[in-house]
Amino acid sequence: MLNDETVLLPLRTYEVVVSDEPMTPERDDESGKYTDTYRDQDFIEAIRVEGGMAGTSTVAEIVGCTHRQALNRLKELREQDIVRSKDVGRALAWQIQSDE
Numbered sequence: 726m727l728n729d730e731t732v733l734l735p736l737r738t739y740e741v742v743v744s745d746e747p748m749t750p751e752r753d754d755e756s757g758k759y760t761d762t763y764r765d766q767d768f769i770e771a772i773r774v775e776g777g778m779a780g781t782s783t784v785a786e787i788v789g790c791t792h793r794q795a796l797n798r799l800k801e802l803r804e805q806d807i808v809r810s811k812d813v814g815r816a817l818a819w820q821i822q823s824d825e
Contacts, residue, residue, distance in 0.1 A: 765807070811821055
């Protein structure tokens with residue numbers, strides 16, 4: 726119920742920042758497993774779009790992948806010292822290492 730003191734906030738919308746290249750899954754010749762359809766750069770750009778720091782769910786929404794895919798890829802990027810993470814409550818916030 727709205728009253729005179731109710732404040733309505735605008736909904737945020739995101740522009741997908743993934744590549745224009747077709748995202749057709751391909752199989753690895755050796756393992757037979759499907760290869761990743763998202764580039765590392767897609768995740769890095771998603772963080773940049775949010776001003777240099779973004780939560781996992783936000784990155785997933787911008788890239789257009791699942792939360793689990795984003796979390797796994799961001800953890801891989803952290804192991805490569807490309808991004809770093811910070812606990813914010815019960816969530817992780819991600820920042821690009823070179824954007825300090």
